[in-house]
Amino acid sequence: MSEEFTPRARRPLHKEVSIDMNPMVDLAFLLLTFFMLTTTFSKPQAMELVMPAKPKADEVVEEKPIKASRVVTLLIGPDDRLFWYRGVEDVQVNETGYGKDGLRDLLFRLDGEIEDLVLLIKPMRECVYENMVDMLDELQITGMQRYAMVPEEPADRELLVQQGLLQE
Amino acid sequence: MPAVRPRRPSPKLDMNPMVDLAFLLVTFFMLTTTFRTEEPVLVDVPASHSEIKLPDVDMLLITVSEDGRAFVTIEGQDTRRRVLGMMAGHYGIGFSAEQLDAFGLVAGFGVPLERLGAWLELPPSERMRLPQPGIPSDSLNNELRDWTVFTRIANPRVRVAVKGARRAPFPLVKEVMDMLVENNINRFNLITELERSVPVEP
Numbered sequence: 001m002s003e004e005f006t007p008r009a010r011r012p013l014h015k016e017v018s019i020d021m022n023p024m025v026d027l028a029f030l031l032l033t034f035f036m037l038t039t040t041f042s043k044p045q046a047m048e049l050v051m052p053a054k055p056k057a058d059e060v061v062e063e064k065p066i067k068a069s070r071v072v073t074l075l076i077g078p079d080d081r082l083f084w085y086r087g088v089e090d091v092q093v094n095e096t097g098y099g100k101d102g103l104r105d106l107l108f109r110l111d112g113e114i115e116d117l118v119l120l121i122k123p124m125r126e127c128v129y130e131n132m133v134d135m136l137d138e139l140q141i142t143g144m145q146r147y148a149m150v151p152e153e154p155a156d157r158e159l160l161v162q163q164g165l166l167q168e
Numbered sequence: 169m170p171a172v173r174p175r176r177p178s179p180k181l182d183m184n185p186m187v188d189l190a191f192l193l194v195t196f197f198m199l200t201t202t203f204r205t206e207e208p209v210l211v212d213v214p215a216s217h218s219e220i221k222l223p224d225v226d227m228l229l230i231t232v233s234e235d236g237r238a239f240v241t242i243e244g245q246d247t248r249r250r251v252l253g254m255m256a257g258h259y260g261i262g263f264s265a266e267q268l269d270a271f272g273l274v275a276g277f278g279v280p281l282e283r284l285g286a287w288l289e290l291p292p293s294e295r296m297r298l299p300q301p302g303i304p305s306d307s308l309n310n311e312l313r314d315w316t317v318f319t320r321i322a323n324p325r326v327r328v329a330v331k332g333a334r335r336a337p338f339p340l341v342k343e344v345m346d347m348l349v350e351n352n353i354n355r356f357n358l359i360t361e362l363e364r365s366v367p368v369e370p
Contacts, residue, residue, distance in 0.1 A: 021187065028190045035197030046329060046357035047218040051349045076338070129232070129341045130334040133214040133360060141217060 047136060071118050072110055075156055076135060078126035083165060086110075093163050098134040107142040119147035122156060207231075208239040208276035208300060211333040215363035222357060226325045228316065229359075231276065234333040236340040237302025240315050241276035247323045248272050254318040255281060255311075263288075278302045281311055305343065313347050320353075331359040 068088040075083040075093075082098060084106065085091040096102040111117055119139070123132055139147055160166035211233055229241040242248045249272045256263050259281055263271070270288040278300035279287045287295060305312035319326055328348060332341045348356055 021183070025183070025187050025190065028187065028194055031194045032190055032197065035194065035201050039197055039201040044213075044222050044329075044331075044359050045216070045218060045362045046220045046222045046359050047216050048220055049345075049356055049358055051345065051354045051356075053352070053354050054349055123338050123342070125339055127338045128334065129332040129336040129338050130214040132338050132341070133216055133332075133358060136358075137216040137218065137360075137363075 047133070047140075049136070066118055070114055070116055071120060072114070073120045073122060073156070074135070075152070075160070076121065076123040076127040076131045077160070077166065078124060080128075080131060081165075082131070083160060085159075086114075091159070093159060093165055095165060098131065098138070103135070103138045104142060107138060107144060111142065111144070117144070117146065119144060121147055121149045122152040123149070124152050124157070208241065208278050208296075209233045209237070211331060211336075213331060213359050213361050214334045216358075216360035217363055218360060219362060220357065222329060222359070223327070226323060226327055228319045228326050228328045229276070230312070230316070230328065230330050230344055231278075232330070232332045232336045232341050232344060233302070234335050236337060237278055237300070238305050238312050238344065239276055239278035239300070240303055240312065242315075242319055243275075244323065245272040247319065247326075248274070250322040251315065251318045252284075254322065255314060258314060258318070261285070280304050305347065310347070312344070313351065316348065316353070317351055320351075327357065328353050329357040329359055 069086075071088060072084060072086050073091075077083055080098065082096050082103065083093050084096060085093045096106050121135060157166070209231060211231060225243055227241075227243040229243075231239040231241065233239070242251060249268050252263060252268060252271045255261075261281060263285055267285055267288045271284075273292075274288070274295070277284070277287070280301065280303065283301075287298075287300075290298070303312045303315065304310065316328065330341065330344055330348075345356075348354075
């Protein structure tokens with residue numbers, strides 16, 4: 001037998017077949033980068049807000065008078081300021097903040113002091129949306145049951161100016 | 169010094185685990201991904217402790233930017249097209265088939281209806297670059313209300329969410345809320361981002 005017919009004897013036994021994997025890996029990483037950048041993991045968080053239904057035209061809404069001592073008014077003021085007062089007449093307006101030590105403490109304290117607390121929230125015309133969300137959030141956290149969003153009255157602004165809390 | 173340097177074998181790194189991982193991640197991202205809908209305007213939303221997640225479908229999103237412009241984002245190509253059809257009928261403005269198709273692909277917009285046609289003619293890259301005037305929502309010409317009402321007709325399961333910018337004037341956001349209540353949408357969501365602090369019980 002000539003050597004030409006026995007090639008096996010000479011060849012290395014395992015000649016490795018190598019495929020160039022680089023393009024595939026490049027593509028894999030390209031896709032990985034693409035999906036990582038375009039994906040949104042965090043769905044938007046949301047607050048649920050249930051507004052009182054608007055009364056029908058022929059419906060008479062019965063408004064029960066509320067005892068003034070149970071009422072606390074929160075005024076959402078300009079420049080992230082927050083004012084509050086108890087009762088209705090001859091009131092002393094106080095100022096607080098939106099943080100944990102401000103509004104949340106206040107709400108917990110008032111809730112403890114006043115039975116059947118009713119909160120009137122009056123956003124003033126200069127206030128920003130963030131203040132309102134902070135307010136709703138704190139109401140949610142402190143578990144307030146009775147609150148109403150009411151439009152501000154000129155009297156409230158006068159009160160603030162009178163007590164030197166706001167410049168006209 | 170030897171005349172011929174011994175050839176060092178080049179260090180070989182086994183890439184296989186890395187490639188395996190890369191493909192695993194690719195598969196994971198491909199399966200979990202939902203593409204971000206293009207937002208008509210970037211707004212910085214306020215933070216809250218609420219953790220309700222919003223669904224991706226059947227949504228009507230009303231965005232109020234910091235300067236008080238209103239934008240509408242309607243989910244669903246088919247819903248969008250039908251809503252535009254109804255709006256066109258209501259206002260007596262005609263839209264071509266191309267414009268309707270283009271509108272089907274636009275997620276969010278803030279253009280008055282009379283200028284919407286011209287805006288839809290623009291190439292998509294131009295649309296987002298141009299400043300959008302916002303959707304009129306005053307009492308004389310309340311297109312925002314009509315978009316809301318017709319979206320509810322086109323898709324009765326639609327949920328309404330309001331996405332306001334942190335520093336947006338509240339009266340403007342209140343106007344949108346009042347409009348929703350006026351149209352018997354008493355339950356809606358406010359989009360917020362999660363605030364990272366744990367509420368403490370007293």
